[in-house]
Structures are given as C-alpha cells and as structure tokens.
Amino acid sequence: MHEMAITESILSIVLAEAEKRDATRVKTVKIEVGELTNIVGDCVQFYFELMSKDTLASGAEVEIEEVPLQARCPSCGSVKKIENLDFLCECGGVMKIIAGKELAISAIEIE
Amino acid sequence: MEIKLQQNILAANDKIAVDLAKIFKDKGIYVINLMASPGAGKTSFILHTIEALKNKLSVAVIEGDIASKVDAEKVREHGVSTIQINTGGACHLDANMIRGALNFLNLDETDLIIIENVGNLVCPVEFDLGETVKVVILSVPEGDDKPLKYPRIFADSQVLIVNKMDLLDYTDFNVDGLKRTVNNLNPGINIFEISCKSADGIDNWISWLKDKTDKFLKLK
Ligand SMILES: Nc1nc2c(ncn2[C@@H]2O[C@H](COP(=O)(O)OP(=O)(O)OP(=O)(O)O)[C@@H](O)[C@H]2O)c(=O)[nH]1
Numbered sequence: 001m002h003e004m005a006i007t008e009s010i011l012s013i014v015l016a017e018a019e020k021r022d023a024t025r026v027k028t029v030k031i032e033v034g035e036l037t038n039i040v041g042d043c044v045q046f047y048f049e050l051m052s053k054d055t056l057a058s059g060a061e062v063e064i065e066e067v068p069l070q071a072r073c074p075s076c077g078s079v080k081k082i083e084n085l086d087f088l089c090e091c092g093g094v095m096k097i098i099a100g101k102e103l104a105i106s107a108i109e110i111e
Numbered sequence: 112m113e114i115k116l117q118q119n120i121l122a123a124n125d126k127i128a129v130d131l132a133k134i135f136k137d138k139g140i141y142v143i144n145l146m147a148s149p150g151a152g153k154t155s156f157i158l159h160t161i162e163a164l165k166n167k168l169s170v171a172v173i174e175g176d177i178a179s180k181v182d183a184e185k186v187r188e189h190g191v192s193t194i195q196i197n198t199g200g201a202c203h204l205d206a207n208m209i210r211g212a213l214n215f216l217n218l219d220e221t222d223l224i225i226i227e228n229v230g231n232l233v234c235p236v237e238f239d240l241g242e243t244v245k246v247v248i249l250s251v252p253e254g255d256d257k258p259l260k261y262p263r264i265f266a267d268s269q270v271l272i273v274n275k276m277d278l279l280d281y282t283d284f285n286v287d288g289l290k291r292t293v294n295n296l297n298p299g300i301n302i303f304e305i306s307c308k309s310a311d312g313i314d315n316w317i318s319w320l321k322d323k324t325d326k327f328l329k330l331k
C-alpha cells in the first residue's frame with residue numbers, strides 16, 4: 001500500500017534531477033529495494049506509469065533490483081543470505097543485518 | 112546518458128523527521144510511535160498508559176486514522192490533549208503530517224506524546240516521525256509467525272508489546288518461539304507481555320517507560 005507514497009517520492013526526485021540537467025526525457029529509472037521493505041515492485045511500476053503521464057518521465061522504464069536480506073557474523077565474519085529469519089551462524093554467533101533495508105534510486109538514464 | 116544517484120527515496124521524509132527529532136529533544140518531549148495491525152490493541156494500550164501516567168506527566172496523543180475519529184474521541188474522554196490526523200486513505204503517517212499536528216499542541220507543556228499510527232505492519236515503519244522510540248504491538252490472535260512475514264517492523268522497533276495474553280490458552284501461539292525469532296532479528300529489543308483486558312503486565316511496561324521519561328525530563 002505504501003507503494004503509492006514511495007512512487008510519488010521517486011517521481012519527484014527523478015523529475016528534479018532531470019530538470020536540473022535539462023533533460024528532454026527520462027528513459028530509465030533504476031531502483032534498489034531491500035527484501036525487508038515489503039515493497040511490491042509491480043505496484044511501483046504501475047503507479048509510476050500513472051503518475052508520470054505528461055511529465056519528462058512519461059514512458060520511462062522502472063528497473064527494480066531486489067536486494068536480499070544478508071547478515072554478517074560478528075564473531076567469525078562470515079556472511080550469508082538469511083532465510084526464514086535464521087540468524088544463527090555455523091559458529092554459534094548471532095549474525096547482524098548488513099543488507100536488505102535499501103530503498104534508493106541508484107541511477108537514472110536521460111536524454 | 113546514465114546518472115548515478117544513490118539517492119534515498121525517503122530522504123524528504125527523513126529530513127523532516129530529523130527536524131522533528133530536534134524539536135522533541137530541545138523541548139524534552141519523549142515521543143512514542145506506536146504501530147500494529149488493525150485491532151491489535153493500540154488504543155486500549157494508549158488508554159492504560161495514559162491512566163498510569165497522566166497525574167505524573169503531561170501526555171498528548173496523536174491519532175492517525177484513515178478516516179474515522181472514534182479513537183480520538185475515546186482518548187479525549189481520558190482528559191489528555193488529542194490531535195486527530197485523517198490520512199485520507201494513506202496507510203501510514205508521515206513526518207509532514209506530524210509537523211502539522213504539532214501546531215495544535217503546547218509543546219512547552221508536553222512531556223510525552225503517543226502517536227497511534229495507522230493499523231498495519233508494513234508501511235508505518237518506513238516513515239520516521241522523529242520519534243524517540245518505535246513500539247510495535249503484536250496481539251496473540253494474530254499468530255506468532257508475524258515477524259517472519261513482516262520482519263522490518265520487528266527489526267526496527269525498540270519495544271515489542273505482546274498483547275491479549277489473556278487469550279493465550281485458546282491458541283497455539285508460542286511465546287518463547289516468538290521471543291527467540293525477534294531477539295535474533297533485533298538483539299536488545301525490550302519485550303513486554305501484557306493484557307489490556309486484565310491489565311496484567313502493564314506495570315512492567317509503565318515502569319520501563321517511566322524510567323525513560325524521567326531521564327528525559329531531567330534534561331528539561
Ligand atoms: N481479550 C482481549 N481483548 C483486547 C485486549 N486488548 C484489546 N482488546 C480488544 O481488541 C479490540 C481492538 O482494540 P483496540 O484497542 O481498539 O485496537 P486498535 O489497535 O486501536 O484498533 P484500530 O485502531 O481499529 O486498528 C477491542 O475490542 C478491545 O477491547 C486484550 O488484551 N485482550
């Protein structure tokens with residue numbers, strides 16, 4: 001549900017950047033979405049299409065990169081992808097989250 | 112031409128939240144962002160907290176609701192300042208809404224603000240409100256698997272309230288299992304088991320909160 005607010009923010013950041021650079025059109029918007037954010041990529045794409053009508057970003061492709069939940073063990077340093085919230089390390093340590101909370105525009109392509 | 116941005120999508124909200132956090136700190140106001148599913152017991156929990164503290168602290172409540180104002184009216188009956196924010200369909204409160212609500216409060220005379228966020232386990236946690244603590248309520252009938260489905264809110268909250276403990280015997284809710292999962296996800300989180308119906312366990316929460324707010328008030 002919060003995809004709508006998120007998409008609004010994305011669009012306003014993208015348009016500000018495009019205008020700053022005197023772009024005539026935004027071709028692509030690349031987004032990083034962490035697994036923990038519970039953002040549904042399809043919704044963002046859908047809202048973006050609606051909201052960007054009659055703007056420089058109309059017709060732009062939204063590419064979503066999903067970043068998996070990953071954690072590192074503070075005792076032995078090993079890193080793994082977390083499944084089923086199992087944060088236990090093979091060495092017995094409890095691992096700390098290092099990725100999966102991302103919500104960022106990584107790049108845009110303009111002409 | 113490709114332009115690298117690495118721009119946080121919620122930067123605009125975060126910036127307002129940082130301003131709010133500064134206001135709260137300067138004025139010595141302790142702020143609770145209370146999040147949970149619909150019906151988990153947010154309003155009941157707020158009422159217990161008000162009753163326990165209203166003679167000691169000056170409490171205000173901000174009620175976020177998609178449309179109605181029944182919760183705000185319930186809270187107001189308990190004699191504390193209550194501001195209602197109707198989000199007009201939005202599934203969460205954002206920092207800008209809180210900034211607007213503050214115009215209706217006398218901040219110099221407020222010690223504690225409790226914000227009842229919109230009922231759901233997904234959206235509210237993304238939007239910082241400048242709060243001192245995020246508190247999430249999980250009620251027993253919802254099931255102990257909620258952290259597996261909605262980990263973010265359990266990962267980012269400093270307090271977990273397990274409510275409706277009076278219903279435990281009617282379910283297969285595994286309290287120890289829940290605590291294990293949540294502690295792994297978020298080591299150091301404070302967990303309180305309560306019932307808003309029988310009031311069991313509320314005193315533990317209140318003494319924790321009182322301890323925190325006392326420290327804050329000393330800075331005033
Ligand atoms: N048995 C039992 N019922 C409870 C408890 N706490 C709350 N309830 C009941 O659960 C229902 C919902 O409680 P509320 O406090 O309104 O919950 P809420 O989270 O504010 O609900 P919304 O604002 O509508 O999302 C009410 O009927 C309460 O009486 C509890 O500890 N045990």
Ligand SMILES: [Mg+2]
Nearest residue numbers: 153154182227
């Ligand atoms: Mg309520």
Ligand SMILES: [Zn+2]
Nearest residue numbers: 073076089091
């Ligand atoms: Zn290890």
